[in-house]
Amino acid sequence: MSLKHAIMVLLETEAGSGYDLLKRFKQRLGFFWQASHQQIYQQLKVMHQAGLINCQLDIQQGKPDRKVYAMTEAGHEELLAWLHKACKPQKINDSLLVKLYGGHLLDKSTLLAEVRQHKSQHEKALLIMRDIEQQYAQLQGAERDNLALPFLTLRRGILGEQAWLAWAEEVEMFLME
Amino acid sequence: MSLKHAIMVLLETEAGSGYDLLKRFKQRLGFFWQASHQQIYQQLKVMHQAGLINCQLDIQQGKPDRKVYAMTEAGHEELLAWLHKACKPQKINDSLLVKLYGGHLLDKSTLLAEVRQHKSQHEKALLIMRDIEQQYAQLQGAERDNLALPFLTLRRGILGEQAWLAWAEEVEMFLME
DNA sequence: ACTGATTATGCAAATACTTGCATAATCAAG
């Protein structure tokens, strides 16, 4: 399982609470790793018990206390071991394609409507990524160098979305006939 | 959950055993829906209990008996209901990208080796899909028309793999510096 | 003052998926 390792990649750079991590997932890994708040909180508990991370209570008035987690030496070693081990190819489970495969049971206009709905989501995602790409383009020196790898993961998102949209045009062409 | 619905899309066209379905998943939906034999057998049992499919024993000598499943009326209705309902965007969890994001903890040559390993898998997949595309291109008339939607799902695979490989070149360029 | 979004955490139950094991026959190749 790799939610554990995704969390550690984020904690390695900076300690944080479950809620912090939820936000970091959305902002930084969201295009290629999606995790819900329940997954994160449950996983943090398990990882804490396993000694991969430690926890410091940040007592706040009024608000519930924040639990700030940080990597332990054992966690760091586990992360490095994972990084050195080959990872499996991504598992793909895309219900839109299953639906399209069985689309002869549906009329074209229904399929078209759904494809277009998905298309607008992908367009939105692409715009956001393009925006981040622009911000990166304006960086210089060490700041830019430090973000080289995250930038490459962003490029994966951009190229992936472009391909999705190019495909959607082929689908639209067919369904509008 | 949609494994259920993927199975129904396959059973709708033709009845089959768990093993048949396993093969159909690999050959037909494999590029966008992956299911293991345990998943399929367990799911068939559940679906049978729920009355979505029925089961006929095909007694064979020597070999274990085949259980041949077919759609029931209730299953057909459930499938149609699912097809008419909008589906969620695909959930993406790609550990290679998590690894790359945290790649500053690793040396470039290690990352490069892993990316190249994945690249060869994607190249292989693309070749297979290209081959099926060629076979489709030679079809004519009704046979071709019947496969129009499966062909579009194949196109998704091809465009997706091409984008993946284009991205891999950017990554290699950076990692070879 | 109220409403709804955001911050912040969590339990419990249900559902889904993976891993490891297990059986057992047929068939093709060396």
Add this chain to the structure above:
DNA sequence: CTTGATTATGCAAGTATTTGCATAATCAGT
């Protein structure tokens, strides 16, 4: 004649994820 691949099915246990519920304060807008 034996080895390994393919056909064919499944249990049991462990791990992971989803869904629904629950609490409670702050902050911005109306």
